[in-house]
Amino acid sequence: MKTLQSFKARTGEPFGAPLPATTPEQVDAAAAAANAAFASWSASPGSTRAALLRALAAALETDREGLVALADEETALGPVRLNGELDRTAFQLRRFADIAERGVPFATTNDPAVAGPPPAGHPAMVRLRVPLGPVAMFSASNFPFAFSVLGGDTASALAAGCPVVVKAHSGHLLLSNRVFGLVQQVLKSQNLPAGLVGMIQGGGSDVGVRLVRHPSIAAGAFTGSTRGGAALQAEASARPRPIPFYGELGSINPVVALPAILATRGAELASTLAGSIAMGCGQFCTSPGVIVLLNDPASDAFVQQLTTALAGQKPHAMLTPGMRSAFDVGVTHMAAAGAQPLLHEAGSAEAPRPFLAQVDAADFIARTQLREEVFGPSSLIVRAASVAEALDVLNAVGGSLTVTLWGAEDDNADTRALVRGATAIAGRVLFAGVPTGVAVTAAQQHGGPWPSSTQPMSTSVGDAALERFLRPVALQDAPAWLLARKGLPC
Amino acid sequence: MKTLQSFKARTGEPFGAPLPATTPEQVDAAAAAANAAFASWSASPGSTRAALLRALAAALETDREGLVALADEETALGPVRLNGELDRTAFQLRRFADIAERGVPFATTNDPAVAGPPPAGHPAMVRLRVPLGPVAMFSASNFPFAFSVLGGDTASALAAGCPVVVKAHSGHLLLSNRVFGLVQQVLKSQNLPAGLVGMIQGGGSDVGVRLVRHPSIAAGAFTGSTRGGAALQAEASARPRPIPFYGELGSINPVVALPAILATRGAELASTLAGSIAMGCGQFCTSPGVIVLLNDPASDAFVQQLTTALAGQKPHAMLTPGMRSAFDVGVTHMAAAGAQPLLHEAGSAEAPRPFLAQVDAADFIARTQLREEVFGPSSLIVRAASVAEALDVLNAVGGSLTVTLWGAEDDNADTRALVRGATAIAGRVLFAGVPTGVAVTAAQQHGGPWPSSTQPMSTSVGDAALERFLRPVALQDAPAWLLARKGLPC
Structure with missing residues (x-):
């Protein structure tokens, strides 16, 4: 038996x-x-x-x-x-x-x-x-x-x-x-x-x-x-x-954060985002795996704020030893594919340390390995030169349970294009907060285009x-x- | 070019x-x-x-x-x-x-x-x-x-x-x-x-x-x-x-006709059904390709009535020579699989003659060839010993755009079981008339389980x-x- x-x-x-x-x-x-x-x-x-x-x-x-x-x-x-x-x-x-x-x-x-x-x-x-x-x-x-x-x-x-x-x-x-x-x-x-x-x-x-x-x-x-x-x-x-x-x-749940909101609320948003990345040891299908930032001093500051906030997180043990070792393999692959680590520590046999890395939009778009889900407390910052390039990043992701847009409060050509790009690839588009946490309610949509x-x-x-x-x-x-x-x- | x-x-x-x-x-x-x-x-x-x-x-x-x-x-x-x-x-x-x-x-x-x-x-x-x-x-x-x-x-x-x-x-x-x-x-x-x-x-x-x-x-x-x-x-x-x-x-659109309604309205229904089988030279996805009859004298009479009514139909030329020859191949396969022809004439090079055959429920269930769609004016009568066997016939069909149930006006165990069996395999269930003709309306459902x-x-x-x-x-x-x-x- x-x-x-x-x-x-x-x-x-x-x-x-x-x-x-x-x-x-x-x-x-x-x-x-x-x-x-x-x-x-x-x-x-x-x-x-x-x-x-x-x-x-x-x-x-x-x-x-x-x-x-x-x-x-x-x-x-x-x-x-x-x-x-x-x-x-x-x-x-x-x-x-x-x-x-x-x-x-x-x-x-x-x-x-x-x-x-x-x-x-x-x-x-x-x-x-x-x-x-x-x-x-x-x-x-x-x-x-x-x-x-x-x-x-x-x-x-x-x-x-x-x-x-x-x-x-x-x-x-x-x-x-x-x-x-x-x-x-x-x-x-x-x-x-x-x-x-x-x-x-x-x-x-x-x-x-x-x-x-x-x-x-x-x-x-x-x-x-x-x-x-x-x-x-x-x-x-x-x-x-x-x-x-x-x-x-699988889903990598891009978060697009525009410079203006980061300039005024960067520290608070970095803390919220770090909590979302590390929550439940990152073992959520809605865990934010990609952070898209435009080239701007506010974005540079946010990278520092996020790195610091994430370094302060203490993820608990992962669900299984298999997931724990898969996490190490995943972050190693990401680094090997050209993502520059900002935070990369060994962790314990059961509990990993959060991983954060950064890459240019062009590399992210060119290399499919950078778009693979790493199950656990890992996220990849993608730096885009323009809203158009940020849209190319979303298009390269192709399908996701969620996209989060921070800083889209005003109606203009950029925000309309970003909403369009986000709704084209996601089942849920957030304009505040973080994608972890899926409300059980009448209007919820948990499911987006392939592979999500x-x-x-x-x-x-x-x-x-x-x-x-x-x-x-x-x-x-x-x-x-x-x-x-x-x-x-x- | x-x-x-x-x-x-x-x-x-x-x-x-x-x-x-x-x-x-x-x-x-x-x-x-x-x-x-x-x-x-x-x-x-x-x-x-x-x-x-x-x-x-x-x-x-x-x-x-x-x-x-x-x-x-x-x-x-x-x-x-x-x-x-x-x-x-x-x-x-x-x-x-x-x-x-x-x-x-x-x-x-x-x-x-x-x-x-x-x-x-x-x-x-x-x-x-x-x-x-x-x-x-x-x-x-x-x-x-x-x-x-x-x-x-x-x-x-x-x-x-x-x-x-x-x-x-x-x-x-x-x-x-x-x-x-x-x-x-x-x-x-x-x-x-x-x-x-x-x-x-x-x-x-x-x-x-x-x-x-x-x-x-x-x-x-x-x-x-x-x-x-x-x-x-x-x-x-x-x-x-x-x-x-x-x-x-593809869809073979079973019509289940119970003896009581055939005893009173057999001739009229045979005429209607023959018209539906031959309409547009049978080139409809909702063409009635299977007629399920219980063993009963009224069913025997209906077989005669339908054969006569269908013999009087004059289908026009088929859409293409390829379809015309595929029709001959299809009815030959059906006869080879054990369906007893009731009406089988050669037709012209462009226009076929209607084909009608009969088979026992057990054979229909056992032989997949008998459940293949023959595109054109063809239909197969399946004789079932009981409502339970008629349900087995529907289950063997598996998926169809339509099922038609004639004689289900009263609420009883048989009609409930037949409605259940019909809705399990079809997108549209008719209780009067014929499946050809698909109304363009709010409640229409044109699409049923595989392969339809x-x-x-x-x-x-x-x-x-x-x-x-x-x-x-x-x-x-x-x-x-x-x-x-x-x-x-x-």
Whole structure:
């Protein structure tokens, strides 16, 4: 029997007893159980979905102390952050409960018949949305609650009427199992099928790939690396019947700071930015990895301010030893590609020191290695000679979850061009603050052009995340009994 | 210089002088010109977009006589159908003009700041949508107006703020060039850049593939065969930066007719269905290719009625000699795969005779060859022993633009299961009438699971077609000047 081992993030020691890896047969069984649960769940009213989601939120909160302690051992993210993340996860579950209860998944477009010949005349049409089917959900390492077993993908899929099979992340196996135990208790207490939420664990083609290939799986949701996400997306596309695969992948999140704002608020902004780069040891998909500065004395001063502020940051241990060593490799590559280090210290075996380097726009544009995401507390200052060159930098980035524009308060040709350049490559454009921190709200868009996501028309955070799992269907001349269901699938 | 030749559909004779094939350099130039037009067009107000779309509709109508005559020679579809299709095309252009003028592309979700810490507190967010960029639009053979140069893809892309490069279909080259000439006149009269709508013509990787690979192209839209669409989709996905590719591909459009309705209305329904199978010589993506009947005397009678009604149909010449010979190959394959012919006559060199065959559900499910689309006046009756077996037939079809359910007027376990099975595989479910004829309206959904489309969450007909070319972006703490643009891109 294959087994899996959890580790303590701060020391690298084995943590707890080995866990059994899911067998290929068990993967198939989880997908089949999810499919068996699909008929009743997809036809369930909003009140039933809301009751489940709220009970799951409450279960997390009730077990808060034990969950946070376990998560802290496995991830080193610290109790403050982890309690906040648990709050956010419960908030998301309740928000999607409200969305389901309000009837959002059942909303219809009614289009009464118009008499007469086409094109103006047409039969009675009603457009509704049907749930896709069981969703394969791949947990992320860096959000052990909010992008894991009961994270936003699971919450939005359940609210949409889709069962979920979670692929647990190897970085927090014990936590995943404990949360999954809570899920099973809640399902039982609500007389819902155990297979409505399944979980598998293990690596490679025995588990994750097999799940994506399973004929009962109707969609994939993933948060993680570009390489891992691209490989799973290729599997989803290569199926005899391809399925949508919603992957949030790598992102380097440019921050463009114009000289005028740096001249007046440089020290404050440097401190804020340094905090964002080092926050959570830089292990955020929205971590600001590129700082674009125009050639100006205020920019020169800001480079000094940022270097000083970042030197004062003390990042905690990384999530896994693999990420820790990948960080060193990443910053070495960046230096080798011509980025001039401003801050480059060795760090400890578990916790890195922040890395900051600088490069000219022309080099940044010419060398793809400088545009690769370095997961961890690293950022690269890119110096541009003009707004036009700053736009070339954004264009070279090509796709990002976020772009931040500091100093765009006035309407002029430069700011309009920068807004245009930013919206062309990002899912979210910020005009104040830092990109880390993704609000769970109605207007959020977490997903931008490739490589930041595989489906940039969709979002994995915020109310619209639900839409990923619903497909439109038009009913033509539908009978009265079907219309009386008001968008609830049969 | 490579040249292209148009042919008369009814006789196969060369028609008109040879036309120059687009060179690779000209493809690049068309994409570059579209990209150059993107900045101003994406920032244009709804009134500007509406004025262009309405002028294009008027230009088609003004040149109606010449256009229909040319289209009739090249397609053999006949003046009644072609006049109706021109009406529909003008209607679509005006409908998207209205949509742009109403401000639909500029609609925003406003999400004011909420004070306090996260998760409940959040910054001010506004969700809007930005146009993707130049769209590569691949014309269809079977709708020389409505899915060609000025068809729904072009109308919806222009309304969304995206330039278009049309790949003209080889089946109606002269018509495409004449329509493109009208487009250029209108663009000039409105002082819009000629590159806002480009056109290329020719075959293979010199032209269509090169266009999809061009870095300035931001999306693809295609209506045609599964093979052609899948190949272009693979190109779109294999780009260094993949782009969305909206393909409407093959579909066999099952019609499920329950015995009770056949017992009372069999003759009438047989006549209607025969007309739908033979309409336009069966050259519709919504042509009913599979008729699912339960084992019942009323079904037996309906088979006779349908055979008789279909034998009375006189399909006209097919669009091209290639399609004509592919039809013969298709029906031969179907017979070879075990379908028992009920109607199988030779036809003429240009016009086929309708083909009708019958097979058991078990054979249909077991043999993929029986589920391949035969483009032309062909349909296959599948006999099922039970509703459960009829559901297995739908499941084997897997993905279709439409499913038609006749006799589902009452709410019972069978009709609910059939509605569930139909919505699981189709974009549109009809409860009366026939699937041919796709209304251009608010609730339309033309696109279903693979292989009927590459992006089943989108539609290529109806108001929602616009959404294919807009990507959501969240603005966080946006400055007043940007909010004052009310969703209009910079």
